[in-house]
Amino acid sequence: MKTPPSTNWAASFRYGFRDCVYPTSVDALCETVARSKNLKVLGSRHSFNAIADGDLAVILSDMPVDPVVEADGASVSVGGHATYGELASFLNERKLAIHNLASLPHISIAGAIATATHGSGDGNGNLATAVSAIEFVAGDGTLVRLKRGDPDFPGAVVHLGALGVITRVTLDVLPEFEVAQGVYEGLSWPALLENFDAIMGACYSVSVFTQWREQAGAIWLKRKAGAYNWAEDMFGAMRSTVKRHPIIGLDPQNSTDQLQQYGRWSDRLPHFKMGFTPSNGEEIQSEFHVPRRFAAAAIEALLGIRERFVPLIQASEFRTVAADDLWLSPQYQRDTLSIHFTWVREQAAVDEAVSHIEEALSAFEALPHWGKVFSLRPIGRLYPKFADFSALRDRLDPQRKFSNQWLETVLSER
Numbered sequence: 001m002k003t004p005p006s007t008n009w010a011a012s013f014r015y016g017f018r019d020c021v022y023p024t025s026v027d028a029l030c031e032t033v034a035r036s037k038n039l040k041v042l043g044s045r046h047s048f049n050a051i052a053d054g055d056l057a058v059i060l061s062d063m064p065v066d067p068v069v070e071a072d073g074a075s076v077s078v079g080g081h082a083t084y085g086e087l088a089s090f091l092n093e094r095k096l097a098i099h100n101l102a103s104l105p106h107i108s109i110a111g112a113i114a115t116a117t118h119g120s121g122d123g124n125g126n127l128a129t130a131v132s133a134i135e136f137v138a139g140d141g142t143l144v145r146l147k148r149g150d151p152d153f154p155g156a157v158v159h160l161g162a163l164g165v166i167t168r169v170t171l172d173v174l175p176e177f178e179v180a181q182g183v184y185e186g187l188s189w190p191a192l193l194e195n196f197d198a199i200m201g202a203c204y205s206v207s208v209f210t211q212w213r214e215q216a217g218a219i220w221l222k223r224k225a226g227a228y229n230w231a232e233d234m235f236g237a238m239r240s241t242v243k244r245h246p247i248i249g250l251d252p253q254n255s256t257d258q259l260q261q262y263g264r265w266s267d268r269l270p271h272f273k274m275g276f277t278p279s280n281g282e283e284i285q286s287e288f289h290v291p292r293r294f295a296a297a298a299i300e301a302l303l304g305i306r307e308r309f310v311p312l313i314q315a316s317e318f319r320t321v322a323a324d325d326l327w328l329s330p331q332y333q334r335d336t337l338s339i340h341f342t343w344v345r346e347q348a349a350v351d352e353a354v355s356h357i358e359e360a361l362s363a364f365e366a367l368p369h370w371g372k373v374f375s376l377r378p379i380g381r382l383y384p385k386f387a388d389f390s391a392l393r394d395r396l397d398p399q400r401k402f403s404n405q406w407l408e409t410v411l412s413e414r
C-alpha cells in the first residue's frame with residue numbers, strides 16, 4: 001500500500017481514500033477487484049466533484065499503456081489510463097489523429113470518457129464518441145469486452161467510473177490534419193446572439209470566451225487547413241495580432257499557438273500545451289449543457305442574473321457539441337451548447353453562484369458536466385436511458401464496489 005492522493009488536481013476537493021494500490025498487470029487488477037469491497041480508479045484527477053472518491057484508490061500508472069494501431073488502420077487501442085497527450089505523440093509518429101480534444105491534453109482517456117468530456121465543433125461529438133471498443137474489469141473481477149454494435153456498448157462508454165475498471169480503449173483514428181487558431185476580440189452581445197449559428201458554425205471548432213461583462217468577449221477559431229480568408233473582423237470582433245490566454249491577464253505562453261499559424265491537430269485543438277500547466281490551477285469548474293435550440297435564450301437568461309456570478313469568474317466559454325447515442329452523454333440525441341465556467345477557488349461562494357445558474361437554466365433542459373461542480377441531487381432520471389444504465393450497472397457491479405455516496409445520490413431513482 002502507498003499513501004493515496006489527498007486532493008484532485010486543482011486542490012479544490014479532498015478525497016477520503018484510506019489506501020491506495022498500483023496494480024502492475026491486468027491479472028493483478030482483476031484479483032484486486034475480486035477481493036475488494038469498495039474501490040475507485042483515479043485518472044488524472046481533473047474532476048471537481050466527488051465522482052472519483054472512495055475507500056481504496058486504484059492507480060493504473062504502473063500498468064503498460066501499449067498503444068497499438070489495429071489491423072484495419074482505422075483505430076488505435078491503448079491503455080485507458082494513457083493521457084490524450086501520450087496518445088497524440090504515438091499517433092503523430094504514424095501520421096494519424098483523433099477527431100477532437102478537450103481544452104487540455106493532460107487528462108486520462110478513461111477519465112475523460114467517464115464524464116463525456118468534450119471539445120467544440122458543430123460536427124464534433126464529445127470525446128467518448130470516438131470510442132469503438134472498451135475493455136474493463138467488472139465487479140466480479142472478470143474482464144468484459146464491448147464493441148460498437150453490442151447492445152450494452154452505448155451504456156458503457158460514458159461510464160462515470162460506475163461499471164468497472166477500464167483497462168483498454170479503442171478509438172477511431174483519422175489521417176493527421178493541420179489546424180490554425182485565430183482569435184477575434186470585442187464581440188458584442190447582440191452580435192453573438194443574432195449570429196450565434198454563423199459564429200459557432202464558422203469552422204471546425206469554435207469557442208467563445210466571455211467574462212459576462214459589457215461585451216460578449218472573444219471568438220477562438222480552430223480552422224482545419226484549407227484556403228481560408230482570415231478576415232480582419234468577424235461580426236464586429238477584430239482579429240487579434242497578439243497571442244492570448246483564455247483567462248484574460250494570464251501569460252499566453254501556456255496556450256497553444258494562435259495567430260493563424262497552421263500546426264498539428266494535437267498542438268491546436270486543445271487550448272493548453274502539454275508541457276505547461278493548463279488553465280490556472282487554483283480554480284473550480286462548472287459546465288451546463290443545453291439543447292442547441294435553446295442557446296440564445298439560455299445565454300439571455302444568464303445575462304439576466306449575471307451579477308450573481310460575475311465576481312467569481314476567471315473565464316467562461318461557449319462550445320458546441322454534436323449529438324450522440326451514448327446513454328449517459330449530455331449530448332444523447334441532442335446537439336448542445338455547453339456553457340462552461342472557470343471559477344475562483346472559493347467553494348462555498350461557487351456553490352451559491354451555481355445554484356442561481358441552475359435555477360436560471362432550469363427551463364432549458366440543462367444537464368451538468370458529470371465531472372464538474374453542480375448542486376448534488378438525483379439527475380440520472382433526466383437521461384432517457386437511465387433505467388437501461390441502472391440495469392447494466394446492476395449486472396456489472398451488483399455489489400456496488402465502484403460506487404460512492406456521490407454516485408448513489410446522483411444516480412438515485414428519486
Ligand SMILES: Cc1cc2nc3c(=O)[nH]c(=O)nc-3n(C[C@H](O)[C@H](O)[C@H](O)COP(=O)(O)OP(=O)(O)OC[C@H]3O[C@@H](n4cnc5c(N)ncnc54)[C@H](O)[C@@H]3O)c2cc1C
Nearest residue numbers: 043044045046047102103108110111114117118161166371
Ligand atoms: C484544467 C481543466 C480543463 C478541463 N477541460 C475540459 C474540457 O475542455 N472539456 C470537458 O468536457 N471537460 C474538461 N475538464 C474536465 C475533465 O475533462 C473531466 O473532469 C474528466 O473526467 C477528467 O478526467 P480524469 O482522468 O482526470 O478523471 P478523474 O477525475 O481522475 O476521474 C473521473 C471519473 O473517471 C473514473 N475513472 C478514471 N479512470 C478510470 C479507469 N481507468 N477505469 C474506470 N474509471 C476510471 C474515476 O473513477 C471517476 O469516476 C477539464 C478539467 C480541468 C481540471
